Amino acid sequence: MEDEDSIGRRIAFYRKQRGLTQIALAQKASVSVSLLRKIEQGARDATPVLVAAVAKPLGVDVTVLNGQPYDREGPGRDRIHELIPAVRAMLNYWDLPPDLETPTRPADQLIIEAVAIAHLRQADRNVEALSRIPAVLLEITAALYATDVPSEQETLHDAAATVLHPALSILHATGYDDLATITAARITWVGDRWGSPLVAALAVHTRTSSMLRYGTYDVGLRLTERARADLATEGTDADALRMTGSLHLRSAILAARAGDADLAAQHITEARAITDRLPQDTDHLWRNLAFGPTNTGFHDVATAIELGDGPRALTLAEGLDVPATFARTRTAHHFMDLARAYLWQGRYDASLACLQRSRELAPQQTRHHPTTREVTRMLVRAHRHTNEPLARFTAWMTVN
Template sequence: MDETTIGDRIADHRKARGLTQVALAQRAAVSTSLLRKVEQGSRDATPVLVAAIANVLEIDVTMLTGQPYDRDGKRPDRIHALIPPLRRALAYWDLPPTPEYAPRSWEALARDAREVSRLRQAGKHLQVATLLPRLLQEATVGLHDAEGTVRERYFEALTVLLFAAHSVTYKTGYEDLSTVVEDRLAWAAQQSSDPLMAALAAWARTTSMLRSGAYDIGLHLLAPHLDGIDPAQPDATTVAGALHLRSSILAARAGDAAKVEAHLVEARDLSARLGTDSNGGWHQLSFGPGNTGIHDVAAAVELGDGPTALQRAEPLRLAGAVPAIRAGHHYMDLSRAFLWQGQYDRSLASLNKARELAPQQTRHHPTTHEVTRMLVRAHRHTNEPLARFSTWIGVV
């Protein structure tokens, strides 16, 4: 089990650079008091703080979060054994792999791509990572052998598969690989005839920008895609709504509450028109009233406003159409908001709900590890449910 906290890693890298807490806090534009508390382990390290400090120290965010988790030890997570085959499959793009089998029709590949999408939205990382290497290679062979419209459709299927690969690699902490996938996604989307695939690729690319603190650049990237969506296209409303929701989180990380609200207003209008939650269909980006409500809560958490987040969450009822990975992330956000308000039992209950909905995602997320450490610190006496949960994710 890993006993090193994000605060410990920040302190180690800070000292290696010869910086005082005051100097690092000034350069990262955070308060010295907050930095001191994070290093001491009495405050959780938010994504905004981690990104800001990683930028100053000129290191990857994962060097502070400690990801990927559960890669070593007596019982390493099975997902890590599936990453090398996926990495090899992603090496092919401009040149086709030597096929061990004849590629199937685009229609057959598309059916499997839809199944991978369903598994991704259910948070089934192990199953997705198992299926992807062969399907990625098959799609690559197919597009190199095809011409015209059929070739463009292979690129559509490849974009869907790459989006799943991005989800798995990012959510399990393989930052280097997820960034490579973002480049492949942009390339594949451009080769398809579907302009909404380019919007999907841009949405995925902003993941790196959220992680690295490049929030304004992410907003700039999404803006032309929002302007260019043809409302008559299938899935146009869901894609536009999802881009507004992602923009609201980018704006929240940037601390721009006015821009957050502007994007949420647009999303609320689009979700009202849609009437119900959609999983995004072929274009992957889920959207609807429930998802908009989730982002309403998430934006408040990102702005550091726990009371508002909990107030907004109280009336929220998530329908079954909201993907498990999105609902699971919502409960991780709530765990942080409850933690800030000193409601430790509800914070743990939220983590357990996230585990119930999307266990593989929950186990590998930095929020889970940070909040669990803070809960362990807050409980001076034995707490059996917390002990079981902390053992499950490998936190002492």
């Protein structure tokens, strides 16, 4: 992977196109000139915080600077892109029923189908999941408008949320932020129709995914605070507590990206207090938030990395005992984070090993993530001599 394909090169291109000097862009983005210069030269990896900071004054989407969506053309075209037109068509149906050629299945069968799709996403089988989502969600939507039986409506709302959340996760991961934003709005619609505080909280959690990417951390923090206050009326219900904990973890990352270490630590502490009451790791299917001690530990490491504290992140990671049965996609993301921390410490072999571990766990997610590409590019730059494992990994990144 060459520097010509780096985020830094894209930043430099749009900066010059806008007629901005490095000093002017650094001032507008509130970053140091030396850091911006190193990133444009390819001597430093571009973090999500930096990319979000410069995207706004450049008037460019974050996905454009990241180069996403990846692999849309040529012999290495990713299969995921063939599925996007059907997703766009599906998202047009929400406030009116679609016309289907065949009758809809019963609600209890549709929820089974929805859960199966959620499991596919958790297993990193994104292409298979996204290929099934449009038809199933259209059927669920049609069924919702065809019944006035409260129990069936509740099951169908549950099924809709179960399908929409993995759809949003896959769309974000592959760089289709416009569709992910629409999908988040659909989750809000489901919550409003259902009247479920948990789905309302899930909608907030999904909305803040875009806020993390685009740097509106203060708005995200206010939204998550309000959502936690709304959930407090649910008392000590286990699902409400787990959702509250997940919102604390999201707030920790928002605070870390905003540079507020104390607030990030406070939210991690609040999440740990909930894990003391609910010590079992859980995968929530439609919530897909994998809350518990393990994910709280992952977020503790991630906040240190977001704050630029590589040594602390690696120390925290050493104390983690990750169950083999834990969600593969979340564990893979943890190893992607660690790859960046090891890179900063000059431990290049360990950094590559983390990327390789992430690939083993969740190859589709790993290949689509900007962190993988930035860290891999930096590792190629750091190795002056041939490194066969790195060469193989780079080849995997660039060819399907």
